Amino acid sequence: MKAIIATALDKQYNAAYLGNAEVGSIKTFIRMPKDWRHIVLDENNQIDKALSWSSAFFRTDTDKHAIAGFYDVVVPAYNTQTQYYLPEQIYFDVENLVFTYPVHDFTQAEIDAKLKDEKINESNSLKQELIQQKLEAQILESAQAESDDTVALDNQALYPFWEVGVAYTVGFKVQAFDGVDVFLYKCVQPHTSQEDWQPKDVPALFTKVAYPGEIPVFVQPTGAQDAYNTGDQVHYPTENDPVYESLIDDNVWSPTDYPQGWQQV
Missing domain, CATH: 2.10.10.20 (Carbohydrate-binding module superfamily 5/12)
Incomplete structure:
Protein backbone atom coordinates (compact mmCIF):
# COMPACT_ATOMS: atom_id res chain seq x y z
CA MET A 1 0.00 0.00 0.00
CA LYS A 2 1.17 3.56 -0.81
CA ALA A 3 0.19 6.97 0.53
CA ILE A 4 0.67 10.63 -0.37
CA ILE A 5 0.21 13.98 1.39
CA ALA A 6 -2.33 15.81 -0.75
CA THR A 7 -1.27 19.20 -2.10
CA ALA A 8 -3.42 21.85 -3.77
CA LEU A 9 -1.83 21.10 -7.15
CA ASP A 10 -2.35 17.37 -6.66
CA LYS A 11 -6.03 17.98 -5.94
CA GLN A 12 -6.40 20.28 -8.93
CA TYR A 13 -4.81 17.99 -11.47
CA ASN A 14 -5.77 14.62 -9.99
CA ALA A 15 -9.32 15.30 -8.84
CA ALA A 16 -10.41 11.74 -9.71
CA TYR A 17 -8.16 10.45 -6.93
CA LEU A 18 -8.03 13.34 -4.47
CA GLY A 19 -11.26 15.23 -5.02
CA ASN A 20 -12.52 14.72 -1.45
CA ALA A 21 -9.15 14.91 0.30
CA GLU A 22 -8.22 18.01 2.26
CA VAL A 23 -4.93 19.77 1.45
CA GLY A 24 -2.29 18.41 3.82
CA SER A 25 -4.20 15.21 4.59
CA ILE A 26 -2.76 11.79 3.91
CA LYS A 27 -4.46 9.71 1.22
CA THR A 28 -3.76 5.96 1.08
CA PHE A 29 -3.94 3.82 -2.05
CA ILE A 30 -4.31 0.06 -2.07
CA ARG A 31 -3.34 0.19 -5.75
CA MET A 32 -1.36 2.96 -7.36
CA PRO A 33 -3.25 5.25 -9.73
CA LYS A 34 -2.92 4.10 -13.32
CA ASP A 35 -2.31 7.67 -14.49
CA TRP A 36 -1.06 10.64 -12.50
CA ARG A 37 -0.22 14.27 -13.28
CA HIS A 38 2.77 15.64 -11.38
CA ILE A 39 2.80 19.44 -11.64
CA VAL A 40 5.61 21.81 -10.62
CA LEU A 41 5.22 25.60 -10.94
CA ASP A 42 8.03 28.01 -11.77
CA GLU A 43 8.62 31.40 -10.11
CA ASN A 44 5.87 32.89 -12.28
CA ASN A 45 3.32 30.31 -11.14
CA GLN A 46 3.42 28.72 -14.56
CA ILE A 47 3.76 24.99 -15.15
CA ASP A 48 7.44 24.10 -15.33
CA LYS A 49 7.36 21.71 -18.27
CA ALA A 50 10.86 20.49 -17.54
CA LEU A 51 9.90 19.25 -14.06
CA SER A 52 6.26 18.40 -14.65
CA TRP A 53 4.97 15.28 -16.30
CA SER A 54 1.88 13.21 -16.95
CA SER A 55 2.22 9.44 -16.93
CA ALA A 56 -0.38 7.06 -18.34
CA PHE A 57 1.66 4.19 -16.87
CA PHE A 58 2.21 5.56 -13.38
CA ARG A 59 1.23 2.27 -11.74
CA THR A 60 4.25 0.52 -13.25
CA ASP A 61 6.53 3.56 -13.57
CA THR A 62 7.88 3.04 -10.03
CA ASP A 63 10.85 5.41 -10.33
CA LYS A 64 8.38 8.31 -10.38
CA HIS A 65 6.48 7.31 -7.24
CA ALA A 66 8.74 9.12 -4.74
CA ILE A 67 9.12 12.11 -7.05
CA ALA A 68 5.35 12.57 -6.97
CA GLY A 69 5.26 12.10 -3.19
CA PHE A 70 4.11 8.47 -2.98
CA TYR A 71 5.79 6.34 -0.32
CA ASP A 72 5.18 2.91 1.19
CA VAL A 73 2.79 2.47 4.11
CA VAL A 74 4.49 0.36 6.78
CA VAL A 75 2.63 -1.22 9.69
CA PRO A 76 4.96 -1.01 12.72
CA ALA A 77 5.90 -4.10 14.70
CA TYR A 78 3.80 -4.35 17.85
CA ASN A 79 2.52 -6.87 20.39
CA THR A 80 -1.12 -7.52 19.58
CA GLN A 81 -1.81 -8.58 23.17
CA THR A 82 -0.51 -5.40 24.81
CA GLN A 83 -0.33 -2.76 22.06
CA TYR A 84 -2.39 -1.30 19.22
CA TYR A 85 -2.34 1.33 16.48
CA LEU A 86 -5.06 3.45 14.90
CA PRO A 87 -5.20 3.69 11.08
CA GLU A 88 -6.52 7.25 11.25
CA GLN A 89 -3.29 8.32 13.01
CA ILE A 90 -1.09 7.62 9.98
CA TYR A 91 1.85 10.00 9.62
CA PHE A 92 4.93 10.46 7.43
CA ASP A 93 8.22 9.26 8.94
CA VAL A 94 10.69 11.75 7.44
CA GLU A 95 13.75 9.83 8.64
CA ASN A 96 12.74 6.54 7.02
CA LEU A 97 10.69 7.97 4.15
CA VAL A 98 7.63 5.85 4.85
CA PHE A 99 4.11 6.38 6.09
CA THR A 100 3.44 4.55 9.33
CA TYR A 101 1.43 4.63 12.57
CA PRO A 102 2.25 5.40 16.20
CA VAL A 103 2.03 2.38 18.53
CA HIS A 104 0.09 2.73 21.79
CA ASP A 105 0.15 0.57 24.91
CA PHE A 106 -3.03 -0.85 26.39
CA THR A 107 -3.49 -0.11 30.08
CA GLN A 108 -3.35 -3.10 32.41
CA ALA A 109 -7.10 -2.77 32.90
CA GLU A 110 -7.62 -2.88 29.13
CA ILE A 111 -5.32 -5.92 28.83
CA ASP A 112 -7.22 -7.75 31.57
CA ALA A 113 -10.57 -6.90 29.99
CA LYS A 114 -9.31 -8.10 26.60
CA LEU A 115 -8.13 -11.41 28.07
CA LYS A 116 -11.47 -11.89 29.83
CA ASP A 117 -13.36 -11.23 26.59
CA GLU A 118 -11.16 -13.73 24.76
CA LYS A 119 -11.79 -16.40 27.41
CA ILE A 120 -15.53 -15.74 27.29
CA ASN A 121 -15.52 -16.02 23.50
CA GLU A 122 -13.47 -19.23 23.66
CA SER A 123 -15.88 -20.70 26.19
CA ASN A 124 -18.91 -19.74 24.08
CA SER A 125 -17.34 -21.23 20.96
CA LEU A 126 -16.54 -24.45 22.80
CA LYS A 127 -20.07 -24.56 24.21
CA GLN A 128 -21.57 -24.27 20.73
CA GLU A 129 -19.23 -26.98 19.46
CA LEU A 130 -20.18 -29.33 22.31
CA ILE A 131 -23.88 -28.62 21.82
CA GLN A 132 -23.54 -29.37 18.11
CA GLN A 133 -21.70 -32.61 18.80
CA LYS A 134 -24.29 -33.76 21.37
CA LEU A 135 -27.21 -32.85 19.12
CA GLU A 136 -25.62 -34.67 16.20
CA ALA A 137 -24.96 -37.73 18.36
CA GLN A 138 -28.59 -37.73 19.56
CA ILE A 139 -29.91 -37.41 16.00
CA LEU A 140 -27.68 -40.23 14.73
CA GLU A 141 -28.59 -42.43 17.70
CA SER A 142 -32.28 -41.77 17.05
CA ALA A 143 -31.81 -42.63 13.37
CA GLN A 144 -30.23 -45.98 14.25
CA ALA A 145 -33.10 -46.74 16.61
CA GLU A 146 -35.67 -46.04 13.87
CA GLY A 213 -44.36 -52.92 -1.18
CA GLU A 214 -41.02 -52.80 -2.96
CA ILE A 215 -40.28 -56.37 -4.03
CA PRO A 216 -36.57 -57.25 -3.99
CA VAL A 217 -34.74 -59.78 -6.10
CA PHE A 218 -34.17 -63.15 -4.43
CA VAL A 219 -30.85 -63.36 -2.56
CA GLN A 220 -29.66 -66.78 -1.45
CA PRO A 221 -29.96 -66.91 2.36
CA THR A 222 -27.00 -68.18 4.33
CA GLY A 223 -28.88 -69.08 7.49
CA ALA A 224 -31.77 -68.28 9.79
CA GLN A 225 -30.67 -64.65 10.16
CA ASP A 226 -31.54 -63.80 6.55
CA ALA A 227 -34.05 -66.54 5.70
CA TYR A 228 -37.40 -65.69 4.12
CA ASN A 229 -40.60 -66.05 6.12
CA THR A 230 -44.19 -66.75 5.19
CA GLY A 231 -45.56 -63.97 2.98
CA ASP A 232 -42.16 -62.58 1.88
CA GLN A 233 -42.12 -61.83 -1.83
CA VAL A 234 -39.21 -61.79 -4.26
CA HIS A 235 -38.49 -61.52 -7.93
CA TYR A 236 -36.73 -64.63 -9.17
CA PRO A 237 -34.21 -64.95 -10.65
CA THR A 238 -33.97 -61.29 -11.79
CA GLU A 239 -36.04 -58.14 -11.23
CA ASN A 240 -37.64 -58.67 -14.64
CA ASP A 241 -38.83 -62.19 -13.77
CA PRO A 242 -41.99 -63.38 -11.93
CA VAL A 243 -42.75 -62.68 -8.29
CA TYR A 244 -42.75 -65.56 -5.81
CA GLU A 245 -44.18 -65.62 -2.31
CA SER A 246 -42.75 -67.77 0.49
CA LEU A 247 -45.15 -70.33 1.91
CA ILE A 248 -43.01 -71.22 4.92
CA ASP A 249 -40.92 -69.61 7.63
CA ASP A 250 -37.13 -69.97 7.75
CA ASN A 251 -37.09 -70.47 3.99
CA VAL A 252 -33.47 -70.71 2.83
CA TRP A 253 -34.18 -72.25 -0.59
CA SER A 254 -34.84 -70.66 -3.96
CA PRO A 255 -38.09 -71.27 -5.86
CA THR A 256 -36.31 -73.77 -8.08
CA ASP A 257 -34.44 -75.55 -5.29
CA TYR A 258 -37.58 -76.04 -3.19
CA PRO A 259 -40.72 -75.28 -5.23
CA GLN A 260 -42.95 -76.47 -2.37
CA GLY A 261 -41.79 -73.48 -0.33
CA TRP A 262 -42.90 -70.90 -2.89
CA GLN A 263 -45.85 -69.97 -5.02
CA GLN A 264 -45.79 -67.69 -8.06
CA VAL A 265 -47.94 -64.59 -7.51
Missing part, protein backbone atom coordinates in the same frame (compact mmCIF):
# COMPACT_ATOMS: atom_id res chain seq x y z
CA SER A 147 -37.56 -49.26 13.10
CA ASP A 148 -39.70 -47.86 10.29
CA ASP A 149 -37.88 -48.57 7.03
CA THR A 150 -39.78 -45.83 5.21
CA VAL A 151 -38.61 -43.21 7.74
CA ALA A 152 -35.06 -44.58 7.57
CA LEU A 153 -34.97 -44.43 3.77
CA ASP A 154 -36.47 -40.93 3.74
CA ASN A 155 -33.57 -39.86 6.00
CA GLN A 156 -30.87 -42.02 4.44
CA ALA A 157 -28.25 -39.24 4.53
CA LEU A 158 -28.17 -39.48 8.34
CA TYR A 159 -26.57 -42.91 8.24
CA PRO A 160 -22.80 -43.45 8.01
CA PHE A 161 -21.10 -45.09 5.06
CA TRP A 162 -19.86 -48.63 5.52
CA GLU A 163 -16.18 -48.85 6.48
CA VAL A 164 -13.61 -51.58 6.97
CA GLY A 165 -12.67 -52.54 10.53
CA VAL A 166 -15.91 -51.48 12.22
CA ALA A 167 -17.71 -53.73 14.72
CA TYR A 168 -21.32 -53.74 13.45
CA THR A 169 -24.20 -54.88 15.64
CA VAL A 170 -27.54 -56.33 14.57
CA GLY A 171 -29.88 -53.62 13.28
CA PHE A 172 -27.14 -51.04 12.65
CA LYS A 173 -27.78 -49.24 9.36
CA VAL A 174 -25.14 -48.06 6.89
CA GLN A 175 -24.99 -46.58 3.44
CA ALA A 176 -22.95 -48.53 0.92
CA PHE A 177 -22.23 -48.58 -2.79
CA ASP A 178 -23.46 -51.12 -5.29
CA GLY A 179 -21.63 -49.98 -8.38
CA VAL A 180 -22.10 -46.21 -8.42
CA ASP A 181 -25.46 -46.29 -6.65
CA VAL A 182 -25.84 -45.84 -2.90
CA PHE A 183 -28.24 -48.00 -0.90
CA LEU A 184 -29.20 -48.36 2.75
CA TYR A 185 -28.35 -51.67 4.40
CA LYS A 186 -29.17 -53.17 7.80
CA CYS A 187 -26.82 -55.48 9.69
CA VAL A 188 -28.38 -58.89 10.38
CA GLN A 189 -25.41 -60.59 12.05
CA PRO A 190 -22.83 -59.03 14.38
CA HIS A 191 -19.35 -58.89 12.87
CA THR A 192 -16.27 -56.75 12.32
CA SER A 193 -16.22 -55.61 8.69
CA GLN A 194 -13.53 -56.70 6.27
CA GLU A 195 -12.49 -55.42 2.85
CA ASP A 196 -14.25 -58.27 0.99
CA TRP A 197 -17.41 -58.16 3.14
CA GLN A 198 -19.12 -55.22 1.50
CA PRO A 199 -22.88 -55.16 2.22
CA LYS A 200 -23.90 -55.90 -1.36
CA ASP A 201 -21.79 -59.06 -1.37
CA VAL A 202 -22.68 -60.60 2.01
CA PRO A 203 -26.43 -61.16 2.49
CA ALA A 204 -25.53 -63.21 5.56
CA LEU A 205 -24.34 -59.98 7.20
CA PHE A 206 -26.46 -57.23 5.63
CA THR A 207 -29.87 -56.92 4.09
CA LYS A 208 -30.89 -54.04 1.81
CA VAL A 209 -33.52 -51.76 3.33
CA ALA A 210 -36.52 -51.35 1.03
CA TYR A 211 -39.77 -49.38 1.04
CA PRO A 212 -42.91 -51.36 1.94
